[in-house]
Amino acid sequence: MATFTQYKVYYPFVGPCDPCPPIRAKTYNTPPQLYVPVQPPGLPQYDPYTALKQGTLWPAYYSPYDGRIESKPGE
Amino acid sequence: MWIYEKKLQYPVRVSKCDVRMAKLLHEQYGGADGELAAALRYLNQRYSIPDKVVGLLNDIGTEEFAHLEMIATMIYKLTKDATPEQIRAAGVDDHYVNHDRALFYHNASGVPWTASYIQAKGDPIADLYEDIAAEEKARATYQWLIDQTDDPDLKDGLKFLREREVIHSLRFREAVEILKEDQAQKKIF
């Protein structure tokens, strides 16, 4: 499986006329299906209760999200 | 035909009465990238797509109805015992004067659902790319919903639904690959 990260960071231009304290590091999600868009056979599986909890049977396609990750305004 | 099963796909819980989140969850109930739109989009496209991928559209379309029921359950539990005062305080009085505590197929801003949210181009690649985009948009909507709540139980159900979008997107991408393959078919013209 290709190495990947579940989100990427970018640093928008900060201008002198922006009224809000700048959020310097912003992110967007890049979940696993972008990297392995065809599932190979024989992938490991979660047990049924864990699968239900995770929302998928396949650990390779588990994509966690627990709220937006970005830098604090003004930092 | 469909047969109703008297259970949810996932055990939905919420930990508090929260009218504001119920309003926001309507985005996934009657919004452009919501579960109703998803179910109707796929179940309608399945009549005009190669047989090889009909099953996938059929089964994902059916699962979307289970997700619609989960969203409805969240909204129901968040508002079931809300008082008119709580509804006014949450800024949902405009919904209340028309619908009381009833759900309705509109988005978080109250715009009613419309068939123009979905497409059926009849071209299999165009339709599957629409479906992949729809799944990624629904995934993003779930992210923004998760950002708007601190209720761990509600987040739990939303994370499940977000992960389903990831898997559905994967399967639609596989469907494109299946249709791209050279089937060495007989020339029919």
Add this chain to the structure above:
Amino acid sequence: MAHKQLTEEYYKLLHEIQAVDFVLVELNLYLDTHPSDSAIIEQYNAYAVKSKQLKEEYARRYGPLQHGDMADKPYSWPDAPWPWQV
């Protein structure tokens, strides 16, 4: 008014059915795009048997989950709780 009481055992069995059926959902979607994976087909069939057994037990104890399950007397299908109420 008396409502049906939902016990810990009820939630436990429901959760087990949800977990087993979720495996079936996932295996089915996989098979939609990988119809020749015979190991997964065998796994699917094993879970189909398990799901059936669990639902028979559920119907015996709490009434039918769907039409075609064995009905109880009096007919409990229209009774609360509905899925969004449990």
